[in-house]
Amino acid sequence: MIISHTHKFIFIKSWKTAGTSIEAALSEYCSGDDIVTPLGDYGFNRDEKGEWIHKSMNAGDFNQHDDALIIKRQIPSEVWADYFKFSIARNPWDRMISLFYWEHRRTPPPLAKKRFYHHLGVPFDELRDARKLFSEFVKKDDWETNDRFYAIDNQLCADFVIRYENLADGLSEVCKAVGIPITGLPQLKSGMREKSHHYSEYYDEETKNIVTERHNNDIRLLGYRFEGA
Numbered sequence: 001m002i003i004s005h006t007h008k009f010i011f012i013k014s015w016k017t018a019g020t021s022i023e024a025a026l027s028e029y030c031s032g033d034d035i036v037t038p039l040g041d042y043g044f045n046r047d048e049k050g051e052w053i054h055k056s057m058n059a060g061d062f063n064q065h066d067d068a069l070i071i072k073r074q075i076p077s078e079v080w081a082d083y084f085k086f087s088i089a090r091n092p093w094d095r096m097i098s099l100f101y102w103e104h105r106r107t108p109p110p111l112a113k114k115r116f117y118h119h120l121g122v123p124f125d126e127l128r129d130a131r132k133l134f135s136e137f138v139k140k141d142d143w144e145t146n147d148r149f150y151a152i153d154n155q156l157c158a159d160f161v162i163r164y165e166n167l168a169d170g171l172s173e174v175c176k177a178v179g180i181p182i183t184g185l186p187q188l189k190s191g192m193r194e195k196s197h198h199y200s201e202y203y204d205e206e207t208k209n210i211v212t213e214r215h216n217n218d219i220r221l222l223g224y225r226f227e228g229a
Contacts, residue, residue, distance in 0.1 A: 001023070001035070001037045001065070001071070002023060002035065002037075003035040003075065003079070004035075004178070005033050006030065007180055008082065008083045008084060009085070009174070009177075010086070011023060011026060011086060011087070012067070012087040013037075013065055013088075014087050014088050014090075014150070015095075015099065016095050016098040016102060018167055020054070023036070023054065024053045024054040024055075025171070026180075027054055028183065030055065030057065031057075034057060035058045036056045036057050037062050038064070039064065061074070067149050068087070068148065068150060068158070069152050072152070084160070085160075086158050086160040086177075087146075087149040088164055089146060089162070089222050089224075090146070090165070091164070091227075092211055092212075092218045092219075093208065095164075096138065096211050097134070097202055100133075104133070109130035109133050127202060147221075151221065154217055155221075160174065160177065162174065163222075168185060171183070208226060212226065
């Protein structure tokens with residue numbers, strides 16, 4: 001999370017949307033009384049060259065993933081009203097796969113291996129075991145949605161919502177809006193997820209409906225839809 005008094009913007013950092021990369025890129029332009037919350041795991045604070053790039057400062061009682069309402073309550077009303085507020089949204093069904101793999105980053109879900117009988121025509125399902133674990137993960141219902149970072153009382157409160165699917169373009173729009181140079185995007189916290197399968201391959205009707213019901217705001221306010229491979 002960033003509150004930049006220098007450039008008058010508030011970045012509200014959502015979960016599993018490349019927020020750390022955005023935060024690191026924008027922290028380069030923060031100084032003085034600007035607030036940049038520290039990372040929970042500094043093992044991820046290195047770019048492709050191995051250089052430390054995330055600059056935390058003046059965090060005080062703020063945390064990385066404070067939602068919009070928490071931030072609004074902790075800052076002067078004129079700052080909330082006048083600063084450019086933005087966050088990041090992501091296709092909720094895709095985001096759930098990313099969240100699932102993040103939660104299992106120390107024990108990655110196994111992919112099934114082909115047996116001799118698969119070469120004889122027996123159907124092969126590489127995601128069989130991973131899909132079962134994912135189903136259990138979704139049904140536990142102890143995960144949170146991202147709409148609290150850009151919506152209050154079920155209405156958008158952010159001035160701009162970057163789409164994860166168009167991250168670079170969204171960051172460029174933010175940079176233009178707050179008057180800083182358009183910056184590159186470091187790759188942080190990547191490589192946790194198996195990428196050869198489309199997110200839809202992990203779902204059955206029950207898990208798709210659970211995620212759909214919980215993400216009403218993303219669907220209603222941002223137009224996200226479940227798409228097949």
